[in-house]
Amino acid sequence: MTQTIDRDWLASHPLPSHGPGTDxxxxxxxxxxxxxxxxxxxLRLTGEAALRAGAGKLQMATVRSVAMALGVLVPEAAMIALPGDDDGEIAASASETLIESLGRCDTMIFGPGMGRGDTVSALLRALLEEPHTERAIVLDAAAIAGAAGLAELTARHQGRVVMTPHFGEMSALTGRDVEEIEADPEGIARQVAQDYGGLVVLKSSATVIVTPDGASLGYSSDCTGLATGGSGDVLAGVIGGLMARGAEPLVAAAWGVWLHGEAGLRVEKTIGPMGFLARDLLIEIPRLMAE
Known part of the structure; x- marks a missing residue:
């Protein structure tokens, strides 16, 4: 039975508390x-979302040609400049730098803003090679398709990999038609969660979250304005930021989905039901948590 994510559920599954003296x-x-x-x-949207969710430190790794501009745009972040290929994407040779940086973080978010291709899969394979029981990984956007065929590697991370596909990305991961996924989103999300040994957040107007053991949660805000470019980047950042603070994957995903949806409803009232931007959601995240 799918439980609804509401204020009662959130109250019984609180986020980690950080009191006076926290660094x-x-x-x-x-x-x-x-x-x-x-x-x-x-990456600007995802990075700021992680900080708005309460994470303490942020590193962003992207192609060298845009790293400086992004660093100026997000002055709170440390930048890691990576080699790029002829298409302006992160090159496969970036894996060594990313693996080194991975050792200094609590949560990694991989995929926002990347194009699909074999390089994504190769980078992801390298990043998943060494599991760590205290590190969580969010796979978003292009990383979803890149995870196809890597179920054995993700399963080694003991449920600490969170995948955040929409229907199109789930289609690329599973090879199933979008129409088939639309007909049974919870069932297909449950199968992927079991096969990959990770938590699946299948995004739509009615988002479903499924754990590797089959438990499921659901949330629907019916906020049409959230169907806009960058909205998913914000959600990935919130979930990753909450896990970095110490929230377990299910708690972080549920809170992230709820905060994202409720932020949309807040912005809908102040700006309008259509036409607000993904970055308009960001300031609402800490306000909602404070309540």
Whole structure:
């Protein structure tokens, strides 16, 4: 039976508390890798969302040609400049740098702003090779398709990999038609969660979250304005930021989905039901948590 994510559920599954004397390291370190020469802004949305969710430190890794501009745009983040290929995407040779940076973070978010291709899968394979019981990984956007065939590697991370596909990305991961996924989103999400040994957040107007053992949660805000470019980048950042703070994957995913949806409803009232931007959601995240 699918439980509804509401204020009662959230109250019984609170986020980690950070009281007086907390330093930025104890609030968690997030590494976000992705972006490309033509889509550098996705990491800005994901990075700021992680910080708005309460993470203490942020590193962003992207192609060298846009790293400086992104660093100026997000001055709170440390930048990691990666080699790029002829298409302006992160090159396969970036794996060594990313693996080194992975060792200094609590949560990694991989995929926002990247184009699909064999390089994504190769990078992901390298990043998943060494599991760590205290590190969580969010796979978003292009990383979803890149995870196809890597179920054995993700399962080694003991449920600490969170995948955040929409229907199109789930189709690329599973090879199933979008129409088939639309007909049974919970069932297909449950199968993927079991096969990959990770938590699946299948995004739609009615989002479903499924754990590897088959438990499921659901949330629907019926907020049409959330169907906009960059909205998923924000959600990935919130979930990653909450896990960096110490929230377990299911708690972080449920809170992230709820905060994202409720932020949309807030912005809908102040700006309008259509036409608000993904970045308009960001300021509402800490306000909602404070309540």
């Amino acid at each position: 930025k390291n104890s609030r968690g370190r997030v590494l976000i890798a992705g972006g490309a020469e033509f889509v550098p802004g996705a």
